Amino acid sequence: MLYESAARADEMLRLNVEDLYSQDKRGRITAKGGATEWIHWQSGTAQLLPRLIVRRTRGPLFLTNRKAPAGTPTLDVCPETGRARLSYRRAEEIFEENTRLLANPLASSDDIEDLDGWTLHQLRHTALTHDAEDGTSTPMLLTRSRHTSVRSLERYARPSVDAVARHVAGTSSGRGSTLHRGSEIGDRGHVRRSSPRVRLRGVEPAHPGLPCAPRRKLACEAGPAPGPECRGGACSESPVVTDSGSGMP
Template sequence: MKSAVSWSAYGAAQLLPRLIGRRTRGPLFLTNCKAPAGTPTLDVCPETGRARLFYRRAEEIFDENTLLLANPLASPEDIEDTDGWTLHRLRHGALTHDAEDGTSTPMLLARSRYASVRPGVDSVARRVAERGPAARRRR
């Protein structure tokens, strides 16, 4: 079974194979122990029986483990004053690339489950350059 996750060129894509392994379903960030009885089925990895981490703890762990990747030029003395990547960035990497590639807004909204999705600044500038008043005058 093929995973439905795609992350394009974001740096977080380097981490996903390690996080996902061979799993094709279930939560991504897991506790170190088995889920207690009564844990909702969607919050339990069907292959390991471990529970989903709370978002705040998953965010802390992800931030700590991406400090060097997010700040490759930081000196060892300065690394403690920097931040790693966020789960928000991890989650929306594919959506950003899809928006920049021209995926329709309704499709982006359906995939993200958010009420609004904005393309990146570069894609807006490119779109204006391609279809704005100056581009129309060149035609």
Template sequence: MDADTVNRELPIAGKAIGWWQRQGRIVGDPTIGVERRPAPPDRTKALAEKQIAALWRLDVGLREKTFWKLLYESAARADEVLCLNVEGLYPQDKRGKITAKGGATEWNHWQSGTARRLPRLIARRTRGPLFLTDRKAPAGAPTLDVCPETSRARLSYRRAEEIFEENTRLLANPIASPEDIENLDGFTLRRLRHSALTRDAEDGTSTPMLLARSRHASVRFLERYARPGVDSVARHVAERDPAARRRA
């Protein structure tokens, strides 16, 4: 596992092991000797402007186009957006009710790109999950995750991530050959959120607004977005290129 995965899963395992020990199910701690790993920050998580533009040109279905656009415009977490229900939408105000991290009910705001696609995606439905699978829900699926009008299930995070990763493999590997696509890794959904918040920070969005957009409780978590993105740095370097200035 990579460092981020180990560092995320280790405390979760520790809590589970502590509970099992209190129940008398185990005596020892199998995580003894497993330590957090150094995780140098990745400064390339924000997608470049050309990558974002190329993403909107991909030949994908209406569900994916709407989902990706909504993720980027709202800078929300993917699992929050997937929990949107049709009855919780306010299209005229370009917002909808989501269940945020921690269980709080909050507003998710979007822009015109999402607004243009939503009516076709909803297709006159009045309730149920906004983003649906292509097939009917399996027997025993939770009622809240089944559309009462189509009997289709709510799209899962795992499947949404798979679709995004598969469709962005060539975008993530621009010098690769299409014949090698099965051996490539695409982008993750989290990078849309990261890209949107980085653009906000570059445009001078205030700290309180960034906190509201990201729904982070602490300013400390904004540090990962407050750095200029690749395009911003590239423009800065190009504008100060002596050779370019002489040609101008």
């Protein structure tokens, strides 16, 4: 649920059953500063939530396995089971212990006591990083993470080395064809205006006074401003045709 929603662990642990809108796959949370905001999840969480809630209709969503000790605030006690809300410290311990082999796939189960597992915060970090690698826009990342500035988002959304390699491999062919098309445009001819004459490369000379051919007309119109020689598409002077090899008229 933390990974799918990219929510902060402490916000998630403050969720109550009545804060869930299961049909819409979203929940209402109390964010930093006391503001009410929304988190969204996917099908995996939607399938598991009923098993977690069972028949409860109110109270803390995540509970310990024990009855709440005396003096526990009422808001942190399930009114239907009497169990206490799961604390951040205990949730972190459970998650870290159960992910030690996942975080160290080459390690042996005999060494599990000496291994370190993942942290709850890494789920949020990983979710935002994967979103960034998948091309999620910056406005969407800001909304999903509920950050207020791009600077605060930067430390989360850092694509991995493998993601950068996939990106380069996936875009290399497209970039190459774009560069080639640009090169072709440059090779077809350079139209520039110098003096009152229209200089073209690689076109047949025109007779004075005849209407410009399409390419000549485009060349005439491409100048900073039509000169007196260009009257409504009729050139009073022949364009100068330069040889592509020597550059001489």
